[in-house]
Amino acid sequence: MTLPKLVYFASRGRAEVIRLALAEAGVAYEEENFTGDQFAALKASGRLPFLAVPIWEEDGFRLAQSAAILNHIGRAQGLRGKSPREEAKIDEALGAVEDVRIELRRLMFADPAKRAEVRADLLNTTLPRWFALLEKLLAANHGGAAFLAGESMSVADCALWYLLEMSVDNGFGAALGDCPKLQAFSKRVAARPNIAAYLASPKRHALTPMAK
Numbered sequence: 086m087t088l089p090k091l092v093y094f095a096s097r098g099r100a101e102v103i104r105l106a107l108a109e110a111g112v113a114y115e116e117e118n119f120t121g122d123q124f125a126a127l128k129a130s131g132r133l134p135f136l137a138v139p140i141w142e143e144d145g146f147r148l149a150q151s152a153a154i155l156n157h158i159g160r161a162q163g164l165r166g167k168s169p170r171e172e173a174k175i176d177e178a179l180g181a182v183e184d185v186r187i188e189l190r191r192l193m194f195a196d197p198a199k200r201a202e203v204r205a206d207l208l209n210t211t212l213p214r215w216f217a218l219l220e221k222l223l224a225a226n227h228g229g230a231a232f233l234a235g236e237s238m239s240v241a242d243c244a245l246w247y248l249l250e251m252s253v254d255n256g257f258g259a260a261l262g263d264c265p266k267l268q269a270f271s272k273r274v275a276a277r278p279n280i281a282a283y284l285a286s287p288k289r290h291a292l293t294p295m296a297k
């Protein structure tokens with residue numbers, strides 16, 4: 086049997102939430118990783134619909150765009166809620182997580198002379214404001230003791246978990262100081278058996294820190 090394949094760099098990046106969803110669902114897949122030099126050849130191969138990664142290949146079907154891949158896997162694996170409203174709340178949370186990710190990426194593209202300023206703004210203003218909003222969103226479903234939407238884990242929980250991990254790993258943990266529900270959520274998700282096994286496995290790529 087040919088396993089489905091995730092094609093991406095040997096790094097977390099835009100593939101990591103997809104990997105977390107695959108881990109949670111217990112999907113067997115393989116990865117095709119490549120170096121920067123090999124990327125040119127991959128682009129020339131015609132396999133990348135938008136000349137970008139990640140792509141997902143399964144059984145004669147190829148899909149690009151990280152959000153489309155995540156949602157396709159989510160639908161196939163029951164990680165996209167159980168009703169149209171749950172799905173809508175999942176999409177809402179995915180949108181919010183993406184908004185915060187874009188804020189974090191300001192650090193990577195900042196003029197080096199302005200980086201300290203951007204970091205201070207993220208730590209003291211932008212992230213605390215966003216995390217307070219996400220804490221409220223989580224609290225709206227079962228008092229924050231479960232998932233973002235409905236009764237079960239979804240792709241939005243994977244995305245939120247990775248956003249929190251990325252924030253802490255890049256020195257923004259203090260911005261979560263007033264968010265006990267988000268902190269507990271982080272621990273709870275990391276302890277889920279399939280997620281914990283993935284995080285401890287050699288499949289997990291090392292952290293690439295964002296610019297200091």
Ligand SMILES: N[C@@H](CCC(=O)N[C@@H](CS)C(=O)NCC(=O)O)C(=O)O
Nearest residue numbers: 098099136137138139149150151152
């Ligand atoms: N919207 C796309 C963006 C994909 C994207 O920009 N991927 C980067 C790597 S993270 C890439 O392949 N860029 C093309 C390049 O570097 O030439 C997605 O979410 O999948």
